[in-house]
Amino acid sequence: MATIYDVAEAAGVSISTVSHVLNETRFVSENTRAKVLEAVTRLNYHPSSLARALVRQETRTIGLIVPDNVNPFFAELARGIENHGFQAGYSVILCNSDRSTSKELAYLETLLSKRVDGVIYMTTDMATDRLMPFHEEGIPIVTFDRDYDNIDSILLDNFQGGYDATRHLLELGHTRIGCIAGPDSPSRSSDRVRGYRAALEEAHIPYNPDLLCVGDWTARSGQVAASEFLRLPVPPTAIFSCNDMMAVGAIAFLRDRGCHVPQDISVIGYDNISLSAYVCPPLTTIATPIEQIGQGLCQMLLDCIGEKLPAETQRVTVRGALLVRESTAQVT
Amino acid sequence: MATIYDVAEAAGVSISTVSHVLNETRFVSENTRAKVLEAVTRLNYHPSSLARALVRQETRTIGLIVPDNVNPFFAELARGIENHGFQAGYSVILCNSDRSTSKELAYLETLLSKRVDGVIYMTTDMATDRLMPFHEEGIPIVTFDRDYDNIDSILLDNFQGGYDATRHLLELGHTRIGCIAGPDSPSRSSDRVRGYRAALEEAHIPYNPDLLCVGDWTARSGQVAASEFLRLPVPPTAIFSCNDMMAVGAIAFLRDRGCHVPQDISVIGYDNISLSAYVCPPLTTIATPIEQIGQGLCQMLLDCIGEKLPAETQRVTVRGALLVRESTAQVT
DNA sequence: CTGAAAGCGCTTACAG
DNA sequence: CTGAAAGCGCTTACAG
Numbered sequence: 001m002a003t004i005y006d007v008a009e010a011a012g013v014s015i016s017t018v019s020h021v022l023n024e025t026r027f028v029s030e031n032t033r034a035k036v037l038e039a040v041t042r043l044n045y046h047p048s049s050l051a052r053a054l055v056r057q058e059t060r061t062i063g064l065i066v067p068d069n070v071n072p073f074f075a076e077l078a079r080g081i082e083n084h085g086f087q088a089g090y091s092v093i094l095c096n097s098d099r100s101t102s103k104e105l106a107y108l109e110t111l112l113s114k115r116v117d118g119v120i121y122m123t124t125d126m127a128t129d130r131l132m133p134f135h136e137e138g139i140p141i142v143t144f145d146r147d148y149d150n151i152d153s154i155l156l157d158n159f160q161g162g163y164d165a166t167r168h169l170l171e172l173g174h175t176r177i178g179c180i181a182g183p184d185s186p187s188r189s190s191d192r193v194r195g196y197r198a199a200l201e202e203a204h205i206p207y208n209p210d211l212l213c214v215g216d217w218t219a220r221s222g223q224v225a226a227s228e229f230l231r232l233p234v235p236p237t238a239i240f241s242c243n244d245m246m247a248v249g250a251i252a253f254l255r256d257r258g259c260h261v262p263q264d265i266s267v268i269g270y271d272n273i274s275l276s277a278y279v280c281p282p283l284t285t286i287a288t289p290i291e292q293i294g295q296g297l298c299q300m301l302l303d304c305i306g307e308k309l310p311a312e313t314q315r316v317t318v319r320g321a322l323l324v325r326e327s328t329a330q331v332t
Numbered sequence: 333m334a335t336i337y338d339v340a341e342a343a344g345v346s347i348s349t350v351s352h353v354l355n356e357t358r359f360v361s362e363n364t365r366a367k368v369l370e371a372v373t374r375l376n377y378h379p380s381s382l383a384r385a386l387v388r389q390e391t392r393t394i395g396l397i398v399p400d401n402v403n404p405f406f407a408e409l410a411r412g413i414e415n416h417g418f419q420a421g422y423s424v425i426l427c428n429s430d431r432s433t434s435k436e437l438a439y440l441e442t443l444l445s446k447r448v449d450g451v452i453y454m455t456t457d458m459a460t461d462r463l464m465p466f467h468e469e470g471i472p473i474v475t476f477d478r479d480y481d482n483i484d485s486i487l488l489d490n491f492q493g494g495y496d497a498t499r500h501l502l503e504l505g506h507t508r509i510g511c512i513a514g515p516d517s518p519s520r521s522s523d524r525v526r527g528y529r530a531a532l533e534e535a536h537i538p539y540n541p542d543l544l545c546v547g548d549w550t551a552r553s554g555q556v557a558a559s560e561f562l563r564l565p566v567p568p569t570a571i572f573s574c575n576d577m578m579a580v581g582a583i584a585f586l587r588d589r590g591c592h593v594p595q596d597i598s599v600i601g602y603d604n605i606s607l608s609a610y611v612c613p614p615l616t617t618i619a620t621p622i623e624q625i626g627q628g629l630c631q632m633l634l635d636c637i638g639e640k641l642p643a644e645t646q647r648v649t650v651r652g653a654l655l656v657r658e659s660t661a662q663v664t
Numbered sequence: 665c666t667g668a669a670a671g672c673g674c675t676t677a678c679a680g
Numbered sequence: 681c682t683g684a685a686a687g688c689g690c691t692t693a694c695a696g
Contacts, residue, residue: 001469003673014683019675029681044465049445050386051674054688059382061425061446070411070606075402082401082428086435091442093393094426096414103418110423113381114393133376137333219610252610274402278551278584280612335689346667351691361665383690386672 002043010039022047053115062301063111063119065095065104071217072273073243073290074122077144080294081120088302090117099124112137118301122146140304142297152300152314154293161286161320162195162240165268168284168322169238170203173331174266178211178236180225180246192242192270211236215246222249230257237265237331244269244276244285251279251327262329272323281326288320334375342371354379385447394633395443395451397427397436403549403577404605405622406454409476412626413452420634422449431456444469450633454478472636474629484632484646486625493618493652494527494572497600500616500654501570502535505663506598510543510568512557512578524574524602543568547578554581562589569597569663576601576608576617583611583659594661604655613658620652 008015013032020026021036028036039045053059064081066074078094085092093116095107104123111119112133119134122144131148134141143153169177177200181193197207213228215221222241226249229235241247247269251261261267261281269276272287300314340347345364352358353368360368371377385391396413398406410426417424425448427439436455443451444465450472453463460480466473467482475485501509509532513525529539545560547553554573558581561567573579579601583593593599593613601608604619632646 005673015674016676016683016685017681020682023675025676027681032682044468046441046444046469048386048447048673049442050382050391050447051672051688054380054382054386054673054690055675057688064426068411069401069414070404070407072402072404072407075404075407078426079400079402079428082426086428086438091425091427091446093423094396094410094414095423096411096418106418109378110381112378114423115380115382136376137378219607223610248607248610252612252614255612275551275580275607278555278580280584280587282584337689347690348667348669348692349665352666355691357692359665364666380689383672383688386674386689387691389672 002045004045004047006043007036007039007045010043011035058117058305059115060089061091061093061114061116062298063093063095063107063114063116065097065107065111065119065121065123067099067123068096069094071245072275073245073271076273076290077122077294077297080291080296081298082294083291084295084298084302088298090298090302097123105130108134112139117305118142120144120297120301140301142301142304144293144297147315150313152304153316154296154300155315155317156288157317157319158191159195159198161270161288162192162242163199164195164320164322165192165240165270165286166196166199168324168328169240169266169268170199170205172238172266172328174236174238175203175205175331176211176234176236176238177205178213178225178229178239180222180239180241180250181212181214182242182246183214183216196240215242215249217243217245219245219249219252222246222251223253224249226250226253230254230259235265238328239265239267241267241269244271244273244283247283247285247327248275248279251281251283262327263332266328266331268328270320272320277325284325284328285323286320287323288318293318334377336377336379338375339368339371339377342375343367389447390449390637391447392421393423393425393446393448394630395425395427395439395446395448397429397439397443397451397453397455399431399455400428401426404607405575405577405603408605408622409454409626409629412623412628413630414626415623416627416630416634420630422630422634429455437462440466444471449637450474452476452629452633472633474633474636476625476629479647482645484636485648486628486632487647487649488620489649489651490523491527491530493602493620494524494574495531496527496652496654497524497572497602497618498528498531500656500660501572501598501600502531502537504570504598504660506568506570507535507537507663508543508566508568508570509537510545510557510561510571512554512571512573512582513544513546514574514578515546515548528572547574547581549575549577551577551581551584554578554583555585556581558582558585562586562591567597570660571597571599573599573601576603576605576615579615579617579659580607580611583613583615594659595664598660598663600660602652604652609657616657616660617655618652619655620650625650 213225276283545557608615
């Protein structure tokens with residue numbers, strides 16, 4: 001592969017000059033400019049980002065850690081990030097953690113060695129001190145839906161979302177409302193559940209633990225939860241699922257048991273992954289602007305990268321909006 | 333950020349020694365070894381992959397170019413690749429092309445500059461000469477479902493798949509079978525359509541152009557296609573969709589029009605994205621081992637990277653298998 | 665058993 | 681208007 005030396009030699013100039021014409025970083029006479037450019041194309045020269053990164057101390061690469069890019073929610077988030085990064089001239093390294101702490105650590109280590117300019121981290125609730133090495137090295141981190149000291153983040157108003165979803169069901173006359181929670185992690189899921197319970201309480205409906213199932217965000221776990229609900233002496237007439245995928249799984253199971261949604265049982269999801277408009281029936285859900293959030297996370301990170309100073313910690317909260325489609329209906 | 337010099341100084345040894353203990357590349361006395369290791373942890377030293385890459389001439393990074401990682405098919409493929417790469421110590425840079433030639437070129441350029449060790453390329457039918465720069469620079473490329481000279485690839489037996497899908501419908505007694513094709517690109521879609529036509533012909537059913545709609549692989553376009561079918565004087569009794577997402581879209585539209593699947597109309601997809609088991613009704617499809625293919629692509633690439641020699645061009649063909657679920661039924 | 669030095673391929677003051 | 685040289689942070693022959 002041609003180097004800057006090859007180009008310089010071919011053009012009969014110094015490597016400084018080659019560098020300067022390529023980066024347009026100082027004036028070069030039209031004549032030598034032309035010679036350099038000619039040599040560049042003739043030799044098919046592609047400057048090494050590695051060498052440049054070494055001296056410039058920036059790689060124009062960011063790391064993205066998600067639990068699983070197959071999960072449509074994270075897929076859409078990743079898309080928003082990649083999009084925005086591309087426009088700004090950054091590449092993104094995709095890291096799936098499967099919510100495994102050891103994989104996270106391994107990837108964090110790799111990203112540190114690769115000298116990424118920043119990382120977008122979203123996943124388990126790793127102890128903050130795992131993230132600190134980055135902070136100390138001056139590598140910006142932003143997180144999503146997790147609140148750490150000193151780390152910028154975009155947060156969701158999960159309590160409000162859970163509350164709104166449940167209110168919607170209550171207003172349709174449901175009083176026996178099941179809830180499919182996410183795995184027992186502090187923020188996301190449990191705040192949604194808290195919102196659910198708050199709405200119930202407000203409506204003077206006592207909380208019934210039998211109506212709470214814990215899933216793991218996958219469609220599969222939504223199926224399991226639905227099966228448990230149906231096994232109850234008196235099944236719920238409506239279900240609030242803490243994400244869309246579990247709702248999809250629940251609906252699939254119900255249908256399989258001859259239970260019609262929403263006629264026999266209403267189901268509301270959370271997220272509004274793009275798919276949710278295409279399932280049968282189209283899913284009522286709490287709409288979250290996923291791709292825009294991805295974009296926002298990326299921009300937030302680029303801002304941190306720009307001003308090396310550890311400025312004020314930023315926190316943006318996004319509130320979801322109830323989106324009524326066809327999976328919920330008046331209680332019969 | 334601490335460098336190897338800092339560590340060497342702190343441990344009172346030379347940088348060679350530090351390098352050797354870290355890479356275990358030559359014997360170092362237990363005593364100095366300990367001193368080095370101590371300094372490493374004390375200084376929180378993380379060797380720069382950049383510097384290493386510069387001398388070793390390998391980055392342990394690969395590029396992945398897909399049209400859109402939100403499309404579940406590519407999401408699953410990417411997952412398989414990332415997984416396998418991780419195990420082998422490689423990171424992957426995620427590049428979405430949106431099937432735009434200019435984005436592809438921009439990313440190809442970036443990957444070349446970042447000196448990735450190889451790229452997995454899947455997307456439009458860019459002229460082969462676009463890929464050639466890589467080949468010439470000795471950077472291995474593997475492709476998926478596209479056949480280029482001198483480039484390793486995993487291919488799908490699309491003709492057979494289209495044929496099998498259509499045979500399935502024929503065997504259920506359908507004779508009026510619609511087909512939703514992908515965008516007009518040589519390989520994937522049109523071979524599936526060819527298989528469809530071959531099965532029809534074999535059954536002595538004349539090909540009817542009205543029964544062929546062209547989509548763009550998205551659920552949205554599946555909806556549009558279904559609407560066109562329903563607008564026909566005599567709509568089809570079965571639909572073969574060239575991928576699952578369009579089938580999902582078609583089913584959503586049909587349901588919206590009060591048309592039941594499979595009672596009123598059968599629908600068969602292609603791919604077996606993991607979602608297809610959870611839609612209503614669960615989708616009959618041509619099952620493709622997507623994640624394994626991703627893994628295979630990654631391994632193929634790593635093989636190329638290993639032996640720098642441009643060995644025999646490899647081509648592996650994967651045949652899909654009919655997977656009958658509930659979206660297809662006997663004609664009524 | 666360990667160190668000094670060249671080199672990977674760039675950018676960027678410093679000079680003229 | 682352009683070049684010589686230092687330096688980014690490593691690995692790896694070459695020596696002893």
